[in-house]
Amino acid sequence: MIARGVMLGPDQPVIIHMLDIEPAAEALNGVKMELIDAAFPLLKDVVATTNVVEACQGVNIAVMVGGFPRKEGASGCQSSQHQRTYLERICTFNSGEKHHLPCLDHNRALGQISEKLNVHVSDVRNVIIWGNHSSTQYPDINHATVKTTNGEESVRDAIANDNWLNTEFITTVQQRGATIIKARKLSSALSAASAACDHIRDWVLGTPKGTWVSMGVYSDGSYGIQPGIIYSFPVTCEKGQWSIVNGLKIDELSREKMDATAKELMEEKTLAYSCLIDD
Amino acid sequence: MIARGVMLGPDQPVIIHMLDIEPAAEALNGVKMELIDAAFPLLKDVVATTNVVEACQGVNIAVMVGGFPRKEGASGCQSSQHQRTYLERICTFNSGEKHHLPCLDHNRALGQISEKLNVHVSDVRNVIIWGNHSSTQYPDINHATVKTTNGEESVRDAIANDNWLNTEFITTVQQRGATIIKARKLSSALSAASAACDHIRDWVLGTPKGTWVSMGVYSDGSYGIQPGIIYSFPVTCEKGQWSIVNGLKIDELSREKMDATAKELMEEKTLAYSCLIDD
Structure with missing residues (x-):
């Protein structure tokens, strides 16, 4: 690739x-x-x-x-x-920046939404993956839109099934890696490699106007996430620089899920530091 | 891809x-x-x-x-x-045409020549793979050229080492599949898939002007090859149609190697027919 x-x-x-x-x-x-x-x-x-x-x-x-x-x-x-x-x-x-790869989760969320709506994946944009690249990640469609013949519609309105969006959709994306392993007896390969390319392309060449991607970057405290952990945020890129999309309205369910995945990342940070000191 | x-x-x-x-x-x-x-x-x-x-x-x-x-x-x-x-x-x-894949061998030959000349692979063109996609295939550089600052030079002149071209180069390309298997403990994957894409792209979208590719196609008797076997020839494509590049001068060494690989294909054809009739 x-x-x-x-x-x-x-x-x-x-x-x-x-x-x-x-x-x-x-x-x-x-x-x-x-x-x-x-x-x-x-x-x-x-x-x-x-x-x-x-x-x-x-x-x-x-x-x-x-x-x-x-x-x-x-x-x-x-x-x-x-x-x-x-x-x-x-x-x-490597004195450069270090990211992790929620782009794969972001693409998985786009894939699930487009399958559900039976539309093409490139017609869906602005899903968000919040937090860790693990099963606590929070795939958030509250700001996502889908292209229709009359312009754009919110994904929540288009799907009109809050129960599916708030439960099955979230767990499907969270557990997708395990589902792939179960089917292939091997972890994601094609989709992970493809997401790595997408991530770097977006970062280096920029995101399309009006579209964001999800990137695991150093938290600057946006959305009340502890500064200093690598957390997946909605991000736009221009000329090789990323910036967190700010000002999005966060509802109660989202807040709870964003905090839970932040808590896990804090615990992992503590574990990682303890390994570095141990031997 | x-x-x-x-x-x-x-x-x-x-x-x-x-x-x-x-x-x-x-x-x-x-x-x-x-x-x-x-x-x-x-x-x-x-x-x-x-x-x-x-x-x-x-x-x-x-x-x-x-x-x-x-x-x-x-x-x-x-x-x-x-x-x-x-x-x-x-x-x-499938009532369509059936090809086999000397494109992989063609790309391997381009790769070997560009490595030897220390030039970029896209500066080398018009190698030919004649015959079977097997170790009897004949990679022929007698009509191949390389871009230089002054235009184009024949690959034979540029390399100026007939001994290498007539022996080691040929066996390296012929045996490349086995060499890859020895190193990877698996057969070619990336390069084979990439060649399959190249082959179909060239066929459907056409070959660049002045450049040919190698395709295994039904012989029409060109270059004295028995009609009706699928043999790799130099081919140009336009609007989804392939045609064999005719009129190339064939030297004695080439003639011998082209006939040897044709002989193998005739034997394989006989074997294949015997299988179809057997049960």
Whole structure:
């Protein structure tokens, strides 16, 4: 996808650096061969390495991928512990911003709404994922709209089924990762990779006028969320800068769910810090 | 890739039908969920089915994928036998043309030449893959050119190493599939899928002026190849029609290698017919 211009647009040449652990070196070289064999017009070079310094040399954008695919029953956080040391070393080289990926959840919410309304997914916009990239995330459609022949209508009015929107819709999006694993016996691959590209494209090339996306960014205290945690907010981007969409009206149900996922993130932050100090 | 517009261009909406065997139904549904979750603007609908009639209903373009990934030591032909019945049933519904995929080999040849010359792959054009999509294929660079600051130069002159071109280059391209399997412990995936998209894009949307691609098409007797076998030729496409590039000068080494791969295809044709009659 990156070499096809999905991430940075059809006119941006790219050099792909791939870093993996030593036991995967031969397979990584196989991936490098396949990238060369695909003869991508935008791909200027490929570096495949197990050396973190070489991997990070001159890099503009770093995408960090979980070291082991999730199996049934495992959460993303558990598998992330496997690459803690790796993360620490990367962070030394990466003075840039670090986001997490609610874009996948955001796309999942768009997908569920468009399926329910039997409209095309590109006609739905401005859903929000609040909070953690976990099952406490809160997919919020209170500000989402759908294109109709007469303009735009609120998703809540169009669906006209508050019970579904306030219960089944929310749990479907929250549990979607587990549902995919159950079906595929493997965690999301295509949709996660696609969301990573969407996220970086939105960030670097900007969001369309009037449309926001969900990004996990440092909280600045907006919407009463504790500053300093990485929390998914509605965000617009322009010229490589993101800014949180402010001033949205938050109802009581939303407030409760936004606080619950913030609480989980605070607990995870405490856990993460305790690991960093422990050994 | 299809849902991103790689196959049919960035303005062509698509409906993807996916057919698999019964034991893979749940995993197939997982893939469908991931396609929905990716919120692709061009993807109008997804059909996931184990029913061949439903799968083929209203389909414009069919891509047939080997049922089992090749393992080390297996050839593509052997694994194709697993899906013979499936192929027969598909062919009943598919009155269109059937190609095979030397595009992958063509891209591999471009990749090897650009690596050797240390130029960008999009600066090299008009390599040819002659014959079978197997290790007897003949990658021919006698008509290939590379862009230079002064225009275009023949690849043979630019590389100025006939020994490499006539031996190592040829075997590297011929054996590339096996090399990838050795490294990845799995057959080519990314590069094969990418080549399938390239092939159909070239076919449907046309080849750039002055550039040909390699396609496995029914021989019309061009270059002395027996009519009626599916053989890879240099081909240009316009408005959905392919035509073999004629009049290229064939040297003695090329003639020999083109005939050897034709001989193998004749033998495979005989074998295939014997299977169809046997039970």
